[in-house]
Amino acid sequence: MYIYDQYDQTIVDERVTQFREQTRRYLAGELADTEFLPLRLQNGLYIQRFAPMLRVAIPYGMASSKQLRKLAEIARKYDKGYVHFSTRQNVQYNWPQLEQVPDILAELATVQMHAIQTSGNCIRNTTTDQFAGVAADEIVDPRPYCEIIRQWSTFHPEFAFLPRKFKIAVNAAKQDRAAALVHDIGLYLVKNEAGEIGFKVIVGGGLGRTPLIGTVIREFLPEQHLLSYLDAVLRVYNRYGRRDNKYKARIKILVKALGTELFSQKVEAEWEHIKDGATTLTQQEINRVTSHFSVPAYEALPATSQQLAQQLADDPNFNHWYQQNVNAHKVPGYSIVTFSLKPTGVAPGDVTDKQLEAAADLADQYSFGEARVSHQQNLVLADVKQNDLYPLWQAAIQHGFATPNIGLLTDIICCPGGDFCALANAKSIPIAEAIQSRFDDLDYLHDIGELDLNISGCMNACGHHHVGHIGILGVDKKGEEFYQVQVGGNAGSDASLGKILGPSFAKEDVPNVIAKLLTVYVSQRTPEERFIDTYRRIGIKPFKEQVYAKAH
Structure with a gap:
């Protein structure tokens, strides 16, 4: 994994010192809330429902054992003894004291960790396949390119205050495990007919209030032009993206408004001015970063044991x-x-x-x-x-790590919801627990097979409910928590957005709704079909009829 040089360490240490002074001034009344807001967001600090929340970056999801121990120590010393891992491969502390956050950041810096650009209208943590570098279906290791993007985007002066937050995902495997199609920019590492490495560039994906699947704006971008092309995309977004309405400020709205063809033309025109400039990647630079991801000392072992x-x-x-x-x-x-x-x-x-x-x-x-x-x-x-x-x-x-449910119904993606988040309309965690309790029979789960169930507490979609095979969204109905159910979403290379079944359900009804959806699947599936395959073949109507059928 990437190891800081002295330049990296100095930047992170100086940021801790800066934020310590900014926090002191705020607590002393020398900075107003509005003045402190952008400063704390630049350092990953949110104000949640009951306490601050600190989001710590884990670049492309990789952490050393030393870093895990430090995260544990901080959880015990400054929080309530646990952490939460997010869908962006980051880690969150839900109960830190504001006055202690600079101390937490200082401790993180001792193990080459930070919270820089984990919030705010900037380029966030670049994510990738959790199996990067070892996946059997991988074309090339995407981690060096993620690290190149990280170094380019951190403290980039031109993109520090974008119209809205910006997320990039990189995938290099045949199976997209990074949900690249629902990111602001998704990058697929590919090889052309000559065997050269490059990128398929996808722009304008995202979830939230206006979920959209990204569209391809360039089929093959040579690897040396990665950063200059990203510069061009970000410049077009920075110039034309809306700043008057945060709900219409993401790049997906701009791409939709301009149309893919016109947006692509603007990017290409911008790129022509900079494509062979200072950000052009040399093979030497690619090799330098790649060297940080050296192959471990694998033993020569037989293929089967x-x-x-x-x-x-x-x-x-x-x-x-x-x-x-x-x-x-x-x-x-x-x-x-x-x-x-x-x-x-x-x-x-x-x-x-x-x-x-x-x-x-x-x-x-x-x-x-x-x-x-x-x-x-x-x-x-x-x-x-x-x-x-x-x-x-x-x-x-x-140690509680051995539940055999990866990829099954109870392997639920879930945001913290109303138990923590001030934006949430409803709680997410109790719904996840109710579903897990209802479907705790492992034989049944294995019979059902691969099924993605995602839960979000609000339309911001931190739980990625739009791309769950079954998605659940918390909604507010006259002060009461209800849950809207969607079916047919998918986050892979054949990404799709779920369709809403109909009227929302009370929280106590949600496990029964899931059971009815599974009844349709079991009765309609062919032997080789997953839930998403059956849905795509028969459509939403049978599921809707079963769920809303009146008891006789």
């Missing part, structure tokens, strides 16, 4: 976990393991300080001292020997 095969045959519980939580690795003899942070009764994405320390220990023991945060709010150990899977599973059980 007789020991593992016997363990899978002898222990059906281990086999269930293996089928759901283990993925193929591009290096023979190794596997990718996902720790589920979604056991029944735990808020999705939450992990305690003790669990973080356990994850750090397991990363040191089994995965070269590194872990990943996934878009689905889970943790990943990316480099586990096949012969280590059984003892790792046993350890994962002890």
Whole structure:
């Protein structure tokens, strides 16, 4: 993973010193709320329903065991003993004291972490596939390009105050695990007929009040022009994006208003002026950044393990976990393991300080001292020997990481909702817990198969409900919490937006609604179909009729 040089460390240390003084002045009454607002947002600090919330950057989801231990220490010392992982591969503290935030940032800086540009109208944390660098279906490792984008975008003076927040995702695998099509900019790493590496550029995706799937504005961008082309896109957005209405300020609204063709023309015209300028990437620079992502000291192992095969045959519980939580690795003899942070009764994405320390220990023991945060709010150990899977599973059980539900109904993406967020119309966490409790039969979950269920507490869609196979949105009806249900969304390379079933439901009815949707799926599916496949074949009508059918 990327290691700071002295330049990086100096920038982060100086930012801590600046914010410490800004916080002192605010608490002393020398800065008004309106003056402090942009300063705290630049440092990842929100004011939530009951307390501040500090969002810490985890660039492209990678964290060392040392960093996990520091996150645990901070949770114990300054918070309530746990953290929350978000869909942007970041980590959030929900209960810090404002006067202690500079101390938290100073501690983070000791392990090369920060909260810079995790909020505000700027370029946020660039995300990618949690399996980047080890995925068997990967064209090329996207992490060096994510790091290049991070270095380019951090403190970029031209893009510090954009019309609205801006999110970039990079995907290099056949399966899009980064939800790139619903980002402001999605980048697909591709190779042309000559075998040269480049990018398919997708612009104007996003969720929230106006969900849209991004559109391709360039089929192949040579890798050396990555930053100059991003400059061109951002300049067009900065120039023409609306600033009079925050609900119409995202780049997706601009692309829709201008049309893809005209927007693309403006980007190309801007790019012509800068394409061969100072931001052109040299092979030397690409190699320099790539060198930070060196291949671990893998052992030469057989592609298959007789020991593992016997363990899978002898222990059906281990086999269930293996089928759901283990993925193929591009290096023979190794596997990718996902720790589920979604056991029944735990808020999705939450992990305690003790669990973080356990994850750090397991990363040191089994995965070269590194872990990943996934878009689905889970943790990943990316480099586990096949012969280590059984003892790792046993350890994962002890620490609450071994629920075999990755990709299943109870692997719910969920925002913090009304329990924390001042913007939320309704609570999200209790709905997730109710669904997990109702569908806690693992045999049933495995029979249902792959199903993405996403929950958001408001239209800002932090829980990505629009692209869940089943999406749930909290709404307010005359002061009461209700929930709108959508079906048919998908976040992959064939991304789609869910359609609303109809009138919303009271919170106690939501698990029954999910059960009715599953009844339709089970009765209508063919043997090879997932939920999303059946929905696309039969449409919304059968689901709607079942859910709203009157009892006789």
